[in-house]
Amino acid sequence: MKSTLLSALLCFLAGGLYALCYPSFLGNGWFPLLFISLPLFLWNLENSKTLKQSLVFILCYNLGLNVIGYYWIPHTIREFGGLPYALSIITGAFFSFILQPHWWIYALWKKFKPAWHWERELGVLITAFLITLLERYVPQQFPSYAGSPWLHLKPFLGLTPSFGVVAFSFMTYWVSLEAIAQLASRRFRSQVWIFFTAFVLINALFPLKNPDKKEDLAIRMVQANVGNFMKVSSERGEKDSYEAIIKRYYRLSTEGEVKPDLIIWPETAYPNTFFWKLHKTRFSFQRHYAGKRY
Helix, strand or coil: CHHHHHHHHHHHHHHHHHHCCCCECCECCCHHHHHHHHHHHHHHHHCCCCHHHHHHHHHHHHHHHHHHHCCHHHHHHHHHHCCCHHHHHHHHHHHHHCCCCHHHHHHHHHHHCCCCCCCCHHHHHHHHHHHHHHHHHCCCCCCCCCCHHHHHHCCCCCCHHHHHHHHHHHHHHHHHHHHHHHHHHCCCCHHHHHHHHHHHHHHHHCCCCCCCCCCCCCEEECCCCCCHHHHHHHHCCCHHHHHHHHHHHHHHHHCCCCCCCEEECCCCCCCCCCCCCCHHHHHHHHHHHHHHCC
C-alpha cells in the first residue's frame, strides 16, 4: 500500500515536471525536465502490477499536469460560466481525464499485450513507436506532445521540416523507455545513446533558416484586456460597453510612431459587424490609415 501511494505521488510529481517543460506562470519552460518527468512516470507505469494501478498512476500523472500546466482552467470556468470558485476547481479537476487520453489506451495495451521479451531493444522500440502513434492519433483537447518541448532548441531542429514533431516524440519516448529498461536490467546499450547523440547533432548541424523575404511587413497584434461581462454587454448592444471596447482597440492599434501594414485582432474582439451605428469611430479609424499610411 505504501509503495503504491509513493508511486502515485511520484507520478503526480512527474506530471507537474512535464508541465514545466512548457511555458507557464514559472517561466518559458525547461527542456531538460522532459527527460526527468517521462522516465519517472514510465518507470512507475511499467512496474505497475495491475490495470487498476496503471489507471491510478495515469490519473495522478494527468492531475499533476493539470494542476501545474492548466491552472487557468478553473479561472476560465468561473469567469465564463459564473460558477462558484470551489465548484470551478472541482470541474477543472475533471479535465485530468482528457488531457492525455492516449495513456488510457496504452494501459489497456499494457494489460492485454502478448507475452514477449518487451524489455529487449526491439520490444522497447515497438513500445515507443506504439506510444507515439497513440499520442499522434488519439485526439487531445489541449495537445501537449512529448516532442513539442524540443522547440526550446530552435533553430537547431533541422529534421523538423521532414519529420515534424512525431520524430521528436518518438525519440523522447524511446530514450525514456530505454533508460528505465537499462536501469532495470543493469545492461548498458551504447548503440541507443550513439543514435540519440547523432540525432541531436544532425539537427544542430542543419539548423532551421528563415526563408528569403523580398519585403518586410510591419505587423501589429492587438489583444485588449476586455472582461467577459463587458464583452457580453457589448454583444447585447449596450452602447457604453460597445464604445469602450472599440475605443480600446482603436487606441492600441494606432498608438506609437510605427504605422503597421497589418493589424491583427482576436477572433471575438469586434462586438459587431463593420456596418454599425458608431460611425465616428469607424470613419476616424479609416481616415487615420487612409491619410497617414495608405
